[in-house]
Amino acid sequence: MPSALFTPIKLRELELANRIVISPLCQFSAVDGNAQPWHRMNAMHHLASGTGLLILEATAVEDIGRITAGCLGLYSDENEAALTQLVADARTMSNTPIGIQLSHAGRKASSRPTWELWKGPNLTEEEGAWTPVGPTGEAYTEGWPEPKELDAQGLTRIVDLYVDAARRAQRCGFDMLEIHVAHGYLLHQFLSPMSNHRTDRYGGSRENNMRFPLEVIAAVREAWPAEKPIGVRSTGRDFNEGGLELDDAVVFARELKKLDIDYVVPSAGNVAPGMKLPKIEPGYMVHFAERIKREVDIRTMAVGLIVKPEQANQIIESGQADMVAIGRAFIDDPRWAWHAAVALGEENPPIPPPWQRVNPKVWPAYKMARNEKSDLEAGMGHMRRE
Secondary structure (H helix, E strand, O other): OOOHHHOOEEEOOEEEOOOEEEOOOOOOOOEOOEOOHHHHHHHHHHHOOOOOEEEEEEEEOOHHHOOEOOOOEOOOHHHHHHHHHHHHHHHOOOOOOEEEEEEOOHHHOOEOOHHHHHHOOEOOHHHOOOOOEEOOOOOOOOOOOOOEEOOHHHHHHHHHHHHHHHHHHHHHOOOEEEEEOOOOOHHHHHHOOOOOOOOOOOOOOHHHHHHHHHHHHHHHHHHOOOOOOEEEEEEEEOOOOOOOOHHHHHHHHHHHHHOOOOEEEEEEOOOOOOOOOOOOOOOOOHHHHHHHHHHHOOEEEEOOOOOOHHHHHHHHHOOOOOEEEEOHHHHHOOOHHHHHHHHOOOOOOOOOHHHHHHOOOOOOOHHHHOOOOOHHHHHHHHHHHO
């Protein structure tokens, strides 16, 4: 009997072999938005892991929508060609589905990669900084660049950019899309009262704040093939006083269901300074997915310090979510999924055929490699005693 974590799930015509999804994780290693050898290496590692789905990092729909100068883009023919090659290379070694997350950083663009934050959060003019855009002209916080407020023409342009990127993603060969409406980026900036202080039909109330993100998502759903799924990385809470709460996330998910979105993955925070975080412990955001799944009847993907196989399996088994999105644990252990399968007693762990020699059925040292007490070690101990 397979564990809950390793039961298949179907999203439209796309079938995932298990419920494990590798979260989009920015690599900050692109050149002019173009994927580089690092991206290929990173993707190939993940595709050999046994995961059910790999979603590539937040990928900007225009150059000024990149978080950093090193972020992936899908706004030019060169970007499209680089990602088309990456997908084609991936198909030669794995049939694991590959998705891509479309994003626009809004007022949080023109930032530095994580390993350069000691220099300050933003690029300088000498380093090629650019003017971002946002719901209003308000900067993220003191010291950040003041964005250009998006007018009616600008809003239409952004919708068109998302549609164009979705069409490029289809030509690249991606199996699914995820749209980023979290972590303080542009669509989240419209959604949250912390960052949206507009006085037109795109601000001032929960309904108005939702309007622009929903317009973008509706346009992408229309442009994307009907047989291919779309998910939304949403916001469960802002963790700011006066910001979005879980009630708002439930209402937003209901609107997403009306647009025929296939799943919601609720994350949290980072839209404004002054967050008051809860205790950071394993699964601390899983309840977002649980409530949305229960009240909206839409599939959900849980996030939030999901590290151990038993923990991930329990989330699926208990019905808290339909899938789990795991990020940093896969960087720490690129073979997380097949190690999880062994830990959960799966009969056939998803190890690629060329690497089956490490299957614990044929490799006596498997447990030793995992720092677990093995029969081999026990035998060696016995021999030492003799």
